[in-house]
Amino acid sequence: MQIQAKPEHIPFAKPFRIARGARTHLEIVRVTITDGEQAVEAECTPYARYGEETASVLAQIERVIPALAELSAQQAKSELQTLLPAGAARNALDCALWSLIARQAGSQFPSPYFQLQPALETAMTVSIGTPQEMARQARDYVAQGATLLKVKLDADNIVSRVAATRDVAPDARIILDANESWAGMDLPALFDALAPLEIAMIEQPLPAGADDALQCFVHRIPVCADESCHTRADLAHVRSRYEMINIKLDKTGGLTEALTLKEAAQQQGLAVMVGCMLGTSLAMRAALPIAQDAAVVDLDGPVLIGETGKDVLTYRDGQLIL
Structure with a gap:
């Protein structure tokens, strides 16, 4: 597998305010995984409340790419649970792997694993x-x-x-x-x-x-x-x-x-x-x-x-x- 991660900056249509302050834009990290035939994407949102920022999440992902790239998608999803702690970085990788496994089964996530209400x-x-x-x-x-x-x-x-x-x-x-x-x-x-x-x-x-x-x-x-x-x-x-x-x-x-x-x-x-x-x-x-x-x-x-x-x-x- 080939795994890449990149940051994206998304401006809001209008400011959004919660108890911690106003937000005018969104910083996400998007992960792309390819296996030579299929290419999938997933994203995560680094959250400052939990000590995360874009750079730290990217660094976490980059650190585990060599170990995951040598595995099958199913093996990588299992191994990932211990390679990274709960948080944004693991989320983007985990969700991308779910999507890749579905593609390899000839389907589109969330099929064939989950039935969704309309x-x-x-x-x-x-x-x-x-x-x-x-x-x-x-x-x-x-x-x-x-x-x-x-x-x-x-x-x-x-x-x-x-x-x-x-x-x-x-x-x-x-x-x-x-x-x-x-x-x-x-x-x-x-x-x-x-x-x-x-x-x-x-x-x-x-x-x-x-x-x-x-x-x-x-x-x-x-x-x-x-x-x-x-x-x-x-x-x-x-x-x-x-x-x-x-x-x-x-x-x-x-x-x-x-x-x-x-x-x-x-x-x-x-x-x-x-x-x-x-x-x-x-x-x-x-x-x-x-x-x-x-x-x-x-x-x-x-x-x-x-x-x-x-x-x-x-x-x-x-x-x-x-």
Whole structure:
């Protein structure tokens, strides 16, 4: 096999804001693998929150190319799990190998290994702004047919922002994502204030490693672990604090670990959400096997970056159309 990795810079159609700040562009790493007959691609998004940057991810990939290039695709996928830790670099390689194995079997990933539904409800993400700005975003999504909204929040004006969103989306399912920003807050009181707004779930209210307070009260609203759960090794910590986990391939280090994490989580009574870093349709396709029976699907990355061009996934009426 020949393996190459290169960085790509993708500007957004409009800025995207979460608790950690605003984003105006995306830096990804794209991997290409060829076996002399087939050529496949996959991508990953280096994430600074996890100590990753484009240069470090490229260096990780380059380091393991000599070992992987001498193996079959199936052998390489197995060996990769121990050659690299969970993270963006392993994700790009793992997903490319899944795709190559499918091509070598005369098919196109996710076939022949996974059966997909023709359409999946996916969250549409409302980025942080004033209550009026967030209501405007939500109203636009609902007008386009969205039935599930993911509302990004920091520690300011939480209830007023959510209430403004609910006012313009009375029938939508709403989930909240605090991105670890609610440390030091009275969470029981905040959950009580949010409960009348019929919130389906709250994602990662406290920083990973500092979320013990979630054990100390009954959650009126289910809580989902994002930054607190990367792989199966995190489930022992998660079980007493959360009702759901968010599986992202850039955290698990690819589809191989993501499938195992999903099975283990469900066996332990945890609901599963499938999410994404910001990315293109190529990254979203790789996560589709996890999405098939997930309680929440959040794969709107291409919408957020304003992706255009060929091979772009179709988003219509609040659904990802396959």
